[in-house]
Amino acid sequence: MKSVTIKEVKLHHTNVSLIAPFTTSFGTMQNKDVCLVEVIDESGLSGWGETATSNEPYYNEETTATTVYMLKEFLIPRLIHREIGHPGEVHGMLEFVRRNNLAKAAIETAIWDVFAKKNEQSIAELIGGEKKEIEVGKSIGIQKDPATLVEKVREYVDEGFRKIKVKIKPGADIDYIAAVRKEFPDIVLMADANSAYSLKDIEHLKQLDPYNLIMIEQPLAHDDIIDHARLQRELTTPICLDESIHSVEDTRKAIELGSCKIINIKIGRVGGLSESIRIHDLCKANDIAVWCGGMLETGVGRAHNIQMTTLSNFTIPGDTAPSSHYWEEDIVTPEIIMENGIIHVPTGFGIGYEIDEEKLRKVLVHRETIRTGESAHPIPS
Ligand SMILES: O=C(O)CCC(=O)c1ccccc1C(=O)O
């Protein structure tokens, strides 16, 4: 395979606005700055990634500003002008920086894209993903009352979504889920708590068990896998971990402890596609189901999610809904659309979608080009 050497990196700083606010147990999101990372290879090919962050550190500890800082001060200086034989090497090259996974993933995914393009393959082909279509679910933010939620669910079920995920928090949980289940006895339904509960809530959370949820996502603390194991022993509903899993090592420990039966893989949260694949493979070997979560990404992040979801153990519909559910106008072309609850995996090289410069310009705040590995810090070589 042909290696890549990054000649320059363009950071496209954008501000994007969701078509509707999205509320979780940790807050409401509407506007966010997204940094699109374009790596340019010495042959002139571009690869794209994005910072799947929001402006506040409420989901995890990173923000868009911290990802940009890490990229400029540490990650780009480590990677630029170095021959990269395969994108699988990048995760290791960035291990000298602790955590900061969303920042790492922004450039690691861009390198997967440029490498795949250089070798005239889609990322899916490159990683051995065989699915030609992926099943799509819809993540619904917290609504003002159960009746409003039921009408939202109706809209999305009618549209064809294959899974409905409902955000919950104390005060907006059991009666919300009960109302949805009563109206839709057969849909594939789950709840996501984004760490809103503690072990004191065991009896309360047990009240979800009768509603046949395919899982409850991240009920307990963002940094816990011990209490989740205890909770899983008490619940019949499978627990899925999101925030608590940052690596294949975290995955191994969670499986060993029995902290979950399902893992939500987010490329950003685990520091890139290579680590995502390792987690996918370990889960497959241990009969742990996986699915691809979402971070309200633009088309770039969405495209990477689609490519990854072609792997065989992604057996549960993901959160990568079509662009029109998030943006008035996305920045990629063709538009990412859903038909009968599926997205057809594009066959083009790399991420399979093109960046539409005109659409990008509408959300652009400023652009900068980095051509050297200069840094105020010592960077390993
Ligand atoms: O539609 C999507 O992209 C999924 C949205 C979502 O659930 C989410 C969005 C932002 C931060 C965290 C989460 C989550 O999965 O917990």
Ligand SMILES: [Mg+2]
């Ligand atoms: Mg989640």
